[in-house]
Each structure stands twice: as C-alpha cells, then as structure tokens.
Amino acid sequence: MANLLWLQGGACSGNTMSFLNAEEPSACDLVTDFGINILWHPSLGMELGDNLQKLLKSCISGETPLDIFVFEGTVVQAPDGTGEWNRFAGRAMKDWVTELCDAAQYVVAIGDCATYGGIPATAPNPSESTGMQFLKREHGGFLGTDFASKAGLPVINIPGCPCHPDWVTQILVAVASGRGGEIGLDEFQRPKTFFSSFTQTGCTRNMHFAYKVSATEFGQRKGCLFYDLGCRGPMTHSPCNRILWNRQSSKTRAGMPCLGCTEPEFPFFDLEPGTLFKTQTVMGVPKDLPTGVDKTGYVKLTGAAKAAAPAWAEEDIFVV
Amino acid sequence: MGDTNIRTEIQELLEGGLETEIYPRADTSEDVNKIVNRLQKSGASLIEKLAIAGFTLNTIEHGGIEQPCETCMYYLVHRKYCELPELDVPVEPEWSCRLWRI
Ligand code: SF4
Numbered sequence: 092m093a094n095l096l097w098l099q100g101g102a103c104s105g106n107t108m109s110f111l112n113a114e115e116p117s118a119c120d121l122v123t124d125f126g127i128n129i130l131w132h133p134s135l136g137m138e139l140g141d142n143l144q145k146l147l148k149s150c151i152s153g154e155t156p157l158d159i160f161v162f163e164g165t166v167v168q169a170p171d172g173t174g175e176w177n178r179f180a181g182r183a184m185k186d187w188v189t190e191l192c193d194a195a196q197y198v199v200a201i202g203d204c205a206t207y208g209g210i211p212a213t214a215p216n217p218s219e220s221t222g223m224q225f226l227k228r229e230h231g232g233f234l235g236t237d238f239a240s241k242a243g244l245p246v247i248n249i250p251g252c253p254c255h256p257d258w259v260t261q262i263l264v265a266v267a268s269g270r271g272g273e274i275g276l277d278e279f280q281r282p283k284t285f286f287s288s289f290t291q292t293g294c295t296r297n298m299h300f301a302y303k304v305s306a307t308e309f310g311q312r313k314g315c316l317f318y319d320l321g322c323r324g325p326m327t328h329s330p331c332n333r334i335l336w337n338r339q340s341s342k343t344r345a346g347m348p349c350l351g352c353t354e355p356e357f358p359f360f361d362l363e364p365g366t367l368f369k370t371q372t373v374m375g376v377p378k379d380l381p382t383g384v385d386k387t388g389y390v391k392l393t394g395a396a397k398a399a400a401p402a403w404a405e406e407d408i409f410v411v
Numbered sequence: 412m413g414d415t416n417i418r419t420e421i422q423e424l425l426e427g428g429l430e431t432e433i434y435p436r437a438d439t440s441e442d443v444n445k446i447v448n449r450l451q452k453s454g455a456s457l458i459e460k461l462a463i464a465g466f467t468l469n470t471i472e473h474g475g476i477e478q479p480c481e482t483c484m485y486y487l488v489h490r491k492y493c494e495l496p497e498l499d500v501p502v503e504p505e506w507s508c509r510l511w512r513i
Pocket residue numbers: 290291292294295296297298300314315316317322323324325343348349
C-alpha cells in the first residue's frame with residue numbers, strides 16, 4: 092500500500108481532468124490493482140476544513156506515511172514572496188509544499204506549471220510563480236537545486252499542458268511498486284522512457300516532412316505542419332505520437348501543430364500575437380530548426396528533398 | 412482559365428514592365444505578416460498579388476541564399492503551383508517572390 096497525496100497550486104485543473112481520463116492504467120486501477128491509497132485529491136478528497144488540516148499535518152509529522160506527493164500547478168509566491176495569493180487550508184500553499192516535500196518519499200510534479208512554471212510564470216509573472224525545481228530552463232525553482240525527496244530522487248517532472256494521463260499513472264505505478272529508483276530522468280528531470288523521443292516520432296505526416304510538402308491550413312489531410320504553421324514536433328520531447336491521446340490520435344495527426352508543451356520554455360514567444368501558429372523565420376529560414384540540424388544543412392537538404400518529392404506527396408492522402 | 416494560361420499572363424505582365432515590390436525582402440516574421448495582411452486586404456486581383464508579393468521572373472538571391480519558387484515551402488513541384496493561400500497561382504520553378512520560405 093502506497094499513500095498518495097495530490098495538491099493543486101496555481102493551476103487550471105487541466106492535469107486533474109487529464110488524470111481522471113487515464114486508461115492504461117486508469118485512476119481506479121491505481122487503487123484496486125496497484126495498491127495506491129489516495130489520501131486526498133482536490134476532486135476526489137472527502138475531507139474539508141479542520142479534517143483536511145489534520146490529515147496534512149499528520150503527513151508532515153510522519154504519523155501518516157507519505158509515499159508519493161503529487162503537485163499540480165505553480166508554486167505561487169506573490170505578493171512579495173509571501174505566497175498569500177494562494178492560501179490553502181489556513182496558510183500559504185507554498186508552506187504546505189515545503190513541509191510535505193520534506194516528508195515525502197517521492198515528489199512528482201504534474202504538468203508544465205508544476206514542472207517549469209508554464210503559462211503563469213511567463214513574463215511579467217504577476218503571481219511570482221515558479222515550478223517545483225525549475226523556473227523555465229533554470230534549475231532551482233521553488234525547492235532549490237539540491238532538493239531530494241526521502242527516497243533520494245529530485246522532483247520527478249511530468250510536463251505537458253496537460254500531460255497525458257497514462258504518463259502520470261504509469262509513473263505512479265512504477266513508484267508505488269518500488270521501482271521508483273529505476274526511473275531514469277533526463278536533464279530536465281523528465282522520465283526518459285517518455286521524453287527521449289520527439290513528438291515527431293510516429294507522426295503520420297513524417298513523409299511530408301521528409302519531402303518538404305507543407306500544410307497551409309489546420310486540419311488538412313496532407314502536408315507537414317512544421318514549415319508554415321509553427322509545429323514544434325521536431326524539437327519537442329514527448330511521446331504524443333507513440334502513446335496516442337484517447338488511444339486514438341494526436342494533435343499533429345489531426346492537423347494541429349505541436350506547441351511544444353513538454354519543454355521548459357513553453358509557452359514560447361511570450362504569447363505575442365501572431366507567433367503561436369506561424370513558423371517564425373529569419374530571411375525565409377525557420378528560426379527554430381529541428382534538433383541537431385544546422386542552417387546550411389537544412390537549406391541543402393530541403394532543396395534536394397523538395398526536388399525529389401513524388402507526386403503522391405502533394406495529393407490528399409488521409410494522414411488524419 | 413487553366414494554369415498554363417495564367418502562367419503566360421503573369422509572364423507577359425512582368426515582361427511588359429509591371430512594377431513589383433521586389434525589395435525589401437521579408438526578413439522577419441513581422442515583415443511576412445505585413446505583406447500577407449496587405450494581400451488579404453487587396454481582394455485578390457492578380458496584378459495586386461504580383462506587385463505586393465514582389466514577383467520576378469528570375470531567382471533573387473538574398474543573404475547568400477537563392478530564393479526560387481522551386482525550393483519554397485509553398486511550391487508544389489508536380490503542379491508547378493504556389494499554394495500560399497493568399498497567392499494561389501501557377502508559377503515557374505525559377506520565379507521568385509519575397510514571401511519565399513524554406
Ligand atoms: S506535423 Fe509536426 S510532428 Fe508531424 S512530421 Fe510535421 S513537424 Fe513533425
């Protein structure tokens with residue numbers, strides 16, 4: 092039996108909504124098949140007021156062993172570092188976070204806000220929001236660079252806006268079944284099993300990427316979304332085209348560009364108008380090239396690939 | 412009118428001295444947006460499209476990179492066609508315009 096506590100800071104509840112739709116395994120499977128005891132969750136917890144405070148304090152004191160502490164949303168520090176803008180159960184949420192992280196065997200940050208700060212931490216960041224152990228790319232965040240939970244691991248980051256429900260439940264199962272130490276993490280503390288490949292890995296538009304055939308509108312059944320519509324699939328680490336959404340599809344399969352929501356810089360471009368769904372260029376060449384490709388190589392490759400493109404690549408071929 | 416006829420018409424217009432805004436090229440995304448916005452407002456007359464986009468019958472080199480339709484992302488190789496929704500015209504591979512992107 093592993094005790095799990097889930098709290099929400101500066102959040103939209105999107106990751107909770109996502110989590111409740113998990114399928115492999117489902118949120119119910121966590122309880123019935125994998126021995127996870129959900130002590131409290133914002134949408135599932137029964138305790139209110141004094142009873143909730145009592146529960147939180149008993150986790151902090153160790154009376155109730157806290158195996159997994161899940162945090163969704165940013166740590167809000169406004170105004171002036173007090174965190175009073177986000178009060179919960181009688182005090183600033185950030186103070187609960189500090190003490191619960193010290194008490195937990197494992198700390199798991201869910202979604203881009205909890206991992207890297209996400210949209211709330213974008214300039215001018217009025218809520219003084221930060222991620223648990225990162226602020227965008229900068230290591231440290233709320234808990235500091237040296238933080239390690241009782242099991243000796245830093246915060247396990249599962250980013251996404253929201254993250255895919257099965258990324259969450261599969262990591263929770265690994266932790267609850269004593270395999271937490273085997274979760275390899277990358278430089279941004281994301282589980283490698285999910286975040287070593289790119290969104291592009293498994294995208295049905297890869298042939299169009301290769302032959303440089305561009306989609307020019309959302310939802311088109313042919314063409315790659317990189318060249319015109321700002322798809323960040325070639326430089327975003329996520330398994331969105333390996334572990335499909337609703338087990339059916341993905342953004343890029345449906346003709347919607349990847350926004351790069353699993354990367355620390357998300358949302359890119361400071362949300363300026365006209366930047367989100369448009370490939371940003373400098374002298375006609377994309378500003379952000381696929382990971383590992385340089386400008387000269389890109390221009391040469393593109394010219395050659397375009398010239399070699401077969402006629403079918405320009406037809407409507409049902410990639411959705 | 413078929414693609415061949417439109418191509419011929421474009422060629423005759425440009426050879427006949429139609430002035431187009433070849434420079435400044437669209438170096439930044441903001442420059443691109445400005446030109447595309449003008450095209451959207453222009454109401455799609457062929458002459459306005461050619462002028463605003465800065466069409467030429469020869470390839471323009473800019474910043475050390477050649478910018479022919481042939482390598483442009485909006486170009487359909489087999490149909491010899493510019494698929495940029497605001498232009499939407501048949502072209503030749505060696506033609507060029509300032510909305511070129513790779
Ligand atoms: S649509 Fe996006 S993810 Fe798919 S092939 Fe194109 S760039 Fe890659």
